[in-house]
Amino acid sequence: MDHELDVEAVDRIDAPTGVDAAEYVLYGGKGGVGKTTCAAATALASARDDTATLVVSTDPAHSLSDTLETDIPATPTRIREEIPLYAAEIDPEAAVGEGPLGMDDDALGGLGQMLGGAGQMGGEAGAGEDVLGDEGGLLGGSMPGADEAAAMRLLLDYVDDDRFDRVVIDTAPTGHTLRLLELPETMDSMVGKILQMRERFSGMLGNLTGMFGDDEEVDAEQGIEDLRELSDRIEHLRSILRDPTQTDFRIVMVPEELSVVESERLLGRLGEYGVPVSTVVVNRVMQDPSEVLGEAVDIPGPNHAECSFCARRWDVQQRALARSQELFQGHDVRRIPLFAEEVRGERLLNVVGACLD
Numbered sequence: 001m002d003h004e005l006d007v008e009a010v011d012r013i014d015a016p017t018g019v020d021a022a023e024y025v026l027y028g029g030k031g032g033v034g035k036t037t038c039a040a041a042t043a044l045a046s047a048r049d050d051t052a053t054l055v056v057s058t059d060p061a062h063s064l065s066d067t068l069e070t071d072i073p074a075t076p077t078r079i080r081e082e083i084p085l086y087a088a089e090i091d092p093e094a095a096v097g098e099g100p101l102g103m104d105d106d107a108l109g110g111l112g113q114m115l116g117g118a119g120q121m122g123g124e125a126g127a128g129e130d131v132l133g134d135e136g137g138l139l140g141g142s143m144p145g146a147d148e149a150a151a152m153r154l155l156l157d158y159v160d161d162d163r164f165d166r167v168v169i170d171t172a173p174t175g176h177t178l179r180l181l182e183l184p185e186t187m188d189s190m191v192g193k194i195l196q197m198r199e200r201f202s203g204m205l206g207n208l209t210g211m212f213g214d215d216e217e218v219d220a221e222q223g224i225e226d227l228r229e230l231s232d233r234i235e236h237l238r239s240i241l242r243d244p245t246q247t248d249f250r251i252v253m254v255p256e257e258l259s260v261v262e263s264e265r266l267l268g269r270l271g272e273y274g275v276p277v278s279t280v281v282v283n284r285v286m287q288d289p290s291e292v293l294g295e296a297v298d299i300p301g302p303n304h305a306e307c308s309f310c311a312r313r314w315d316v317q318q319r320a321l322a323r324s325q326e327l328f329q330g331h332d333v334r335r336i337p338l339f340a341e342e343v344r345g346e347r348l349l350n351v352v353g354a355c356l357d
Contacts, residue, residue, distance in 0.1 A: 016350070016357040018049030019166075022248040024159075024240065026169040027281075029252040030262045034283040034336070036063045037343050038252055039170040041352035046166050047085035054086040054158060057170035064089050064170060069345045076163070086164065156233050159240060244276035252281045253324070255317035260324050267328070280328045281356065282321060284338040286314045292337045293354055300340045 019025075025042055027035040036057060043055035054076050057064040064087065065072045070079050072089040079087045158167050241247050249270060253263040263280065270277055285292065288301040302310040325333060336355045339348060 016045035016048070016353040018051065019046045019357070021046070021166070022244070022246050023165070024167050024169070024247045026171050026241075026247065026249045027252055028171040028249060029266065030259060033252045033254050033259065034281075034343075035252045036067050036170045037349070037352055038250070038281055038283070038336075038356065039168050040064060040067045041349045041356060043085060043087070043166075043168040044083075044346060044349055045353040045357065046168065047080065047083040050084060051165045052084040052086070052163065053166045053168060054088065054161075054164040055168040055170070056088045056090065056158070058090045059170065062089055067344055067349070076158070155237055159237055238273075242274040242276070244278070247276060248279065249275050249277050250279040250281055251277055252283055254284050255282050255286075255320040255324070257320055257323070260320050260327065263324070264327050277331060279332045279334060279356075280324065281334050281336065282324060283336045285321070285335045286310060286317055286338050287335065289337040289339075289351070292335050293351070297351075299337075299351070301337065 019042055021042070025039075027039045027042075029035055036059060039055055039057065043053050046053040055064065056076075062072070068079065068087065070087075072079065072087045074088060074090055076086045076088045079085055155169070158164065161167075241249070251263050251266055253259040267277055267280075286302045289299040290296050290301070302314065304311045304314055321335075334356055336352055339351075341348070343349060343352060
């Protein structure tokens, strides 16, 4: 059996032109299931009907650059001349290094040390623990980590950005995505605790010098106002994420029992937050690509008749697929076949886009 892809046959597959999707498309799920591939394929299809589309990722491994086979910077940049496709690949650590959620280091009026204990995103409790009597600062624990903060920052930056008609997000893995959605409550907790502390100390925080190690005057009022403004922006973002006319959160999984369970958990949690999920994508299915696409294509697929390993894996996957169809009734379940080669470049991304179309 010839396992080399027939390039001409693959190229004959019609590349999707445009996508039937909301303004914001988010791909989420467990790490390593193919979210970046799906995001890249969707963005390419979206931009082909002259829809200005931005695809963004916070994966520090720069997998979006690899998938699209082009260097993608940290700020939105047009990466195709023939279609309005823009991309940005955010390094989480670099983004957070510029300040919490993209704010300047002093944007909270010197209150950053208190908010996260040691004043670092995800850091351990430090000086703030003794001063405030709260383990880990005002939040009673560490601030969210770099991935969530960077993802929230880019979403805040690009929501309502009139340069783009659609934004496609390759989200952080499942746990980080859910923590990101909890940030509005976290911000409300920050503001509430600061106000309580101001009351307790009768305005002492209005003009303190050197309390946080910089010998600079602390403007608590401005810090509180900054937090309130940031909280309002995050709440606006969450209202968008909850609006099915604006947001389409798509869960990506692979046909294995553990992935099905993880995806079911994610669907339930997203439901608790009111985030709409319309599509469940099952990736790397060991099924003939022609069957998945619904048209005859000359792309190598698994030989279940002659390959005992393929047959056994297909049996395992079929059970997982049946379970996923049962669990995700009412959702559009799409399949993407397992290809003989890594999905990189527009040739195979077009095939993925056709599976998602």
